[in-house]
Amino acid sequence: MGIAGYTGILIMVAVAAAFGGVVVLLSRLIGKRQESREKLMPYECGIDPTGNARRRFSIKFYITAMLFIIFDIEAVFLYPWAVVYRSLKIFGFIEMVVFVGILLIGFLYVWKKGALEWGSKSI
């Protein structure tokens, strides 16, 4: 289809973005506004919020994000392989078994280390 197909995507993204902008602007203009100090405080079950929300959070989220990047790159490598798989035949199959096998060893290591555990057993 070439580059011409992407015009549609550009137009669709523009329409969607414009919709978001217009709607937010509209509610800003016609919604009534009556602000007070209490109303503009972050919600914390009705009491005055204590401290800042931007504090340290669990390292687990960070580890999850790192693992995601590693294995998502694996998935991205699989995409072009999958598209031409029919013409690669048995050669392509063995190649991919080796590639995924190496990454699986890493996955098993991560599993044994406890990086996938949440709660009391987690690292």
Place this chain on the structure above:
Amino acid sequence: MGLVEIGIVLIKAVVVFACMLLCVAYLTWLERKVLGHMQVRCGPLRVGWHGLLQPIADGIKLLFKEDIVVSSANTFIYILSPMIVTGAAFAAIAVVPFGDQIEILGKKIALNIADVDIGVLYIFALSSLSVYGITLAGWSSNSKYALLGGLRSAAQMISYELPMGLSIIGVLMLSGSLRPVDIVESQDVWYIVKQPIGFLIFLICGFAECNRNPFDLPEAENELVAGFHVEYSSMKFALFFMAEYAHMIVLSALVATLFLGGWRGPVLPGVVWFMLKVFALLFFFVWVRATYPRFRYDQLMKFGWKVLFPVSLLNILVTGLGMVLWG
């Protein structure tokens, strides 16, 4: 590409967008109605015949509500993030084909907005983009609940994106293309028959990606009040809401395209078949919400990483072996 072609694309984009908005609005009605009847209630009944005008009333109400920007929030990101989420959710529909080519005034018109070779990849790219919107919304609100909701949401969505991306590789191997139209046309037998495991994994991950029950932890009402959008009001809140439903529609459309033969079917025209499949899937989304309780967070992550991820790899292996052995 001439002006006429661009005009046609523009008309298609606006029509599809309007249809999506209408679908989103009435999906909320459908959900409340179906949930109601499943719990032996009536659901919305007052506004219009059987509550049919309820979504419109809700929309107008939200538009007139007070628009609050929390004083300690990071204003620019706070306003931007609902737009990112909505934009990503709505723009993803661009590559999904609704039907075969039709002829209007002697011009052949393809029933999708953009016919690109990497269509499936494009949808995945956009659906990952909404993770940014949600995380930024949680962070920029500068509220503890919102931050926790945003973090949970990000971790959940990226964890389930992985098996989701892997689960469709079987389909890509069979069809040999990333272009949605090619994938639909190669399905003489629906891929759900050849790829049942891939279909199941994709569907489960879809629920997690949309933050739907049983994976709606990011917005778990009784522990995080509302998760990442707790500080949002008025139309900004509505944008998150609409994005969630739009995401559901895009996902159903994708499942229909990849696994259920897209627009193909006997007797009825293609668009009707496509809509039937999409709405059957949307009904399934609501049905699951009425049936299952919520996962615990550690169960959710364990299930994603220790079950779905290995199983989806195994699925690729079996598909590859099968194709080598039986062509």
